[in-house]
Amino acid sequence: MKLIVLSLLLIGTVQQAFSDYYYTFTENGKVGLKNGQGTVLVPAQYDALGWSNGQFSVVENVTGYKLNDQWGLISIANQQVTKPVYNSLIPAPPNLFIASRQSSLSLRISTGCINALGKIIIPFQYAGMRIHNSRAVVYTLDGGVLKYGLIDLNHKLLIPQVYQNIYPLGSLRFGVQNFQQKTALFSENGKQLTPFDIDSLSPLQNDLAVIYKNGKQGLMNREGMVIQEPTFREIKLNGGIASARLSNEWHILSASSTLIKKIEADSLLPIGKSRVKQITTAGTRLLDVDFNTVGVEVVSKIQTFHQGLAIFSNKNLKGVLKEDGSVLLPAAFQQVLLGPDYIITRSQNLGKEFSTLYSLDGKPLTHKSYDQIDAFNGSFYPVRKNNFYGGVDRYGKEIMACTYDSVLSVYEDLAVVKFRGAYGIINLKEEWKITPQPNRLKLLNHDRYFEFTENLTFLKSIDGTTIYFTSNPFELDGNTLIETISTGGRWTINLNGQIIHRELPHHEHNEEIFPSSEGLRGIKKNGKYGFIDDLGRLRIANRYEDILPFQEGLAGAKIRGKWGYINKEDKIAIQPVFDEVNSFNNGYALVKQNNKYGLLQSDGKLALEIRYNQVTVQENGRIKISSDTGVGLSDAHGNMLLQPKYDSIDDLGNGYVIVKQNNQYGLVTLQGISTIPLHYDLLLFEPERNVYFGLRKSEFRELKF
Known part of the structure; x- marks a missing residue:
C-alpha cells in the first residue's frame, strides 16, 4: 500500500513538473504556447510569444505576445x-516588466515599468531604465545628452538625473559618474558617501571595492572609507582576502650596469630616435x-614616430602627435594613414564615410568631400565619392573627376580606368589615350600596355599598335x-616584341625538372637525379639518389643513402658521410649526422663539430649553437665564445650579448664576462641611446587591514 502511495506521489510530482514547463509552437505561420504535457494553453494566433529581445520565459x-508589431502581456x-x-517588452526582477511605447x-519613444497585472509601476517618462532589485536606474535625453538618476519602485x-552614468556595485551601493569623468559612492537611499574624486569603482566583494585613481588602485569599504590608499598597480579580491602588487619598475642601465634612472611602467619601448613611450594603467x-615626460596628455596608444609625427589613439579614435607632445590632429578619426609627405x-x-588629405603640418589640402582617399600611387591620390573613382594631385586639387x-x-x-564597364587609358588631363573597350588592360610603361582577351594576351604601344x-x-x-x-x-x-633568347625544350622522358641555379638545373630520370644546362644538355649524369641545387659551386648529392657534395665537373668535393645536408651559404653548410648538427666549411673541414641539437649562422657571421645543456655562441671559425649554458641569447652585434638563465636576464661580453647581473625579468637594448632597459616585476602580497 505504501508503495502505491509513493508511486502516485511520484507521478503527481512529475506531472506537476511537466505542467510547469512551457514551450512555443508554430502553426500556419503563427505562434502558440503548450505546457510540458503538450496541452495547448495559448492557440497559435500571435506573431511571436516571449519577449522583444528574442528570449522566452513565463513570469x-x-x-509577452506580439501582434501587428506591438507587444502586450498574456496569461498562460x-x-x-x-x-x-508596447514597442518593446522585457522581464526585469523582481517579477516586473520594462516596456516602451x-x-x-510626441513621436518620442518613452520607457516605463509594469507588473504582471499590467499595472504601471513606473510612469512612461524615461528614455530607458535598468532595474536592480528594489531600485531603478533611469535616464532621459536632455539637450542630446543622456542623464542618469536613481529611483525606487x-x-x-x-539620486537626481544629472549624472553621466549610474551602475550597481552590489551590497546596496551604486557608483555614480559625473560629466567630469569622476565617480562617487552612493547608498541605495541616495546618500553620497564619498566625494567625486575616484576614476572608477569595482563591484563590492565582501563589502570591499577596488578604487581606481590616477592609474593606481586602492581599497574602499561599503561605507566609503578608504582602507588602502590607491598606490598599487593591481589589487585582487578573493573571498574577503585582498592581495596587491606595486607597479613594475624599469631600470635604465649602461652596459656596465650603472643605474641611470628608475621608471614605473608596465612597458617601456623606444618609438623613435628621441622618444620612448611609457605604458601604465x-x-x-x-x-x-x-x-622625462613630454607634453601633458595621457593617451591610449602611441605608434612609432616617422618624420617627427606619430599616430596616437584615444577611446578607439586616432589622431596625430608631434614629437614635442603637442597634438597636430585630434583623436577624432577611425583611421589615420601617415605617409612620407602627407596624412x-x-x-x-x-x-x-569622410576622408581628408592633410600636409605634414596639419593643413587640410582637400576641400571637396570624398568618401575615401587612398595612398599616393606615384602620380596622384585615388579618391572615391558615391562609389565612383577619380584622383587628386599632391596639393589636393582634383585632376580626375x-x-x-x-x-x-x-x-x-x-x-588604366574602368568606365561604364569598359577599359581605357587616360592621361592626367583626362584625355583618352585608349578609348574604352571591353578587354582588360594593364600599363607596363609610358608607351606599352597589355590587352587581355579570353585566349590571347596582346603587347601594344600606347597608340594601339599590336607589337606581340x-x-x-x-x-x-x-x-x-x-x-x-x-x-x-x-x-x-x-618590349619591342623581339625574341632575344630561346631556351630549348627539355627531353620529354625526364620525370622532373627543377629550377635553374648557377646555370644548371636538376632533373629526375629513371628514378635517378642529375643536372642539365639551360639549353637542355646533360652535364651531370643522372646517377644520384637525390640532389640539392648548386650553391657557391657545390651541390648536395646523395650516394648509397648518405649525403656529400659534388662540383660542376661531377667530381665528389666532400665525401658522402652525412645523414642530411643543406646548401652552402657564405661558405658554410649545416649538416646532420646521428641526429646531431654541425657546421661544414666548403673545403670539407668542420667549423663546428657535429654534436649540437641546432646550429644557426647569424648575419654577423657568429654562430648560435644549441645543445642539451643550453644555448651558446661561437665565432665564424667555430671558436667557442659562450658555452651552451643559457636558456636563450641575443647577440646585439655591439660586443655584448643579452642572456637568459633560470628565467632571469643579464648582459655578458663576447668573452663571457658578466656586466649586467642576471637579476632582471626582461632586458632590452636601446641602440639610439646605447642603454639597456631592465624590468623588475612586482609580486603580489596579501594586504592586512
Whole structure:
C-alpha cells in the first residue's frame, strides 16, 4: 500500500513538473504556447510569444505576445493582460516588466515599468531604465545628452538625473559618474558617501571595492572609507582576502650596469630616435631622451614616430602627435594613414564615410568631400565619392573627376580606368589615350600596355599598335617577357616584341625538372637525379639518389643513402658521410649526422663539430649553437665564445650579448664576462641611446587591514 502511495506521489510530482514547463509552437505561420504535457494553453494566433529581445520565459504565469508589431502581456490561461501597445517588452526582477511605447504627446519613444497585472509601476517618462532589485536606474535625453538618476519602485527620486552614468556595485551601493569623468559612492537611499574624486569603482566583494585613481588602485569599504590608499598597480579580491602588487619598475642601465634612472611602467619601448613611450594603467605617456615626460596628455596608444609625427589613439579614435607632445590632429578619426609627405584621415558620421588629405603640418589640402582617399600611387591620390573613382594631385586639387568605375594600373601620367564597364587609358588631363573597350588592360610603361582577351594576351604601344601576342603563359621579368611555349621551351621577348633568347625544350622522358641555379638545373630520370644546362644538355649524369641545387659551386648529392657534395665537373668535393645536408651559404653548410648538427666549411673541414641539437649562422657571421645543456655562441671559425649554458641569447652585434638563465636576464661580453647581473625579468637594448632597459616585476602580497 505504501508503495502505491509513493508511486502516485511520484507521478503527481512529475506531472506537476511537466505542467510547469512551457514551450512555443508554430502553426500556419503563427505562434502558440503548450505546457510540458503538450496541452495547448495559448492557440497559435500571435506573431511571436516571449519577449522583444528574442528570449522566452513565463513570469508570474504571464509572457509577452506580439501582434501587428506591438507587444502586450498574456496569461498562460490565454487572457490578454494588456493590449498590444508596447514597442518593446522585457522581464526585469523582481517579477516586473520594462516596456516602451510611443508618447501620446510626441513621436518620442518613452520607457516605463509594469507588473504582471499590467499595472504601471513606473510612469512612461524615461528614455530607458535598468532595474536592480528594489531600485531603478533611469535616464532621459536632455539637450542630446543622456542623464542618469536613481529611483525606487514607488517612483521616489533618490539620486537626481544629472549624472553621466549610474551602475550597481552590489551590497546596496551604486557608483555614480559625473560629466567630469569622476565617480562617487552612493547608498541605495541616495546618500553620497564619498566625494567625486575616484576614476572608477569595482563591484563590492565582501563589502570591499577596488578604487581606481590616477592609474593606481586602492581599497574602499561599503561605507566609503578608504582602507588602502590607491598606490598599487593591481589589487585582487578573493573571498574577503585582498592581495596587491606595486607597479613594475624599469631600470635604465649602461652596459656596465650603472643605474641611470628608475621608471614605473608596465612597458617601456623606444618609438623613435628621441622618444620612448611609457605604458601604465593610466595610459601611455611620451618620454624624451632623458626619460622625462613630454607634453601633458595621457593617451591610449602611441605608434612609432616617422618624420617627427606619430599616430596616437584615444577611446578607439586616432589622431596625430608631434614629437614635442603637442597634438597636430585630434583623436577624432577611425583611421589615420601617415605617409612620407602627407596624412590621410578617415572618419564616419551617421554611417557616411569622410576622408581628408592633410600636409605634414596639419593643413587640410582637400576641400571637396570624398568618401575615401587612398595612398599616393606615384602620380596622384585615388579618391572615391558615391562609389565612383577619380584622383587628386599632391596639393589636393582634383585632376580626375569621380566618374570612373575604378582606377586600375598607373604609370607616371597614365592610368588604366574602368568606365561604364569598359577599359581605357587616360592621361592626367583626362584625355583618352585608349578609348574604352571591353578587354582588360594593364600599363607596363609610358608607351606599352597589355590587352587581355579570353585566349590571347596582346603587347601594344600606347597608340594601339599590336607589337606581340601570345596564347601561352608568361611572366614579366623587368623589361622582358618570359614565355613558356607549348613545346616546353622558354622564350625571352623584349618590349619591342623581339625574341632575344630561346631556351630549348627539355627531353620529354625526364620525370622532373627543377629550377635553374648557377646555370644548371636538376632533373629526375629513371628514378635517378642529375643536372642539365639551360639549353637542355646533360652535364651531370643522372646517377644520384637525390640532389640539392648548386650553391657557391657545390651541390648536395646523395650516394648509397648518405649525403656529400659534388662540383660542376661531377667530381665528389666532400665525401658522402652525412645523414642530411643543406646548401652552402657564405661558405658554410649545416649538416646532420646521428641526429646531431654541425657546421661544414666548403673545403670539407668542420667549423663546428657535429654534436649540437641546432646550429644557426647569424648575419654577423657568429654562430648560435644549441645543445642539451643550453644555448651558446661561437665565432665564424667555430671558436667557442659562450658555452651552451643559457636558456636563450641575443647577440646585439655591439660586443655584448643579452642572456637568459633560470628565467632571469643579464648582459655578458663576447668573452663571457658578466656586466649586467642576471637579476632582471626582461632586458632590452636601446641602440639610439646605447642603454639597456631592465624590468623588475612586482609580486603580489596579501594586504592586512
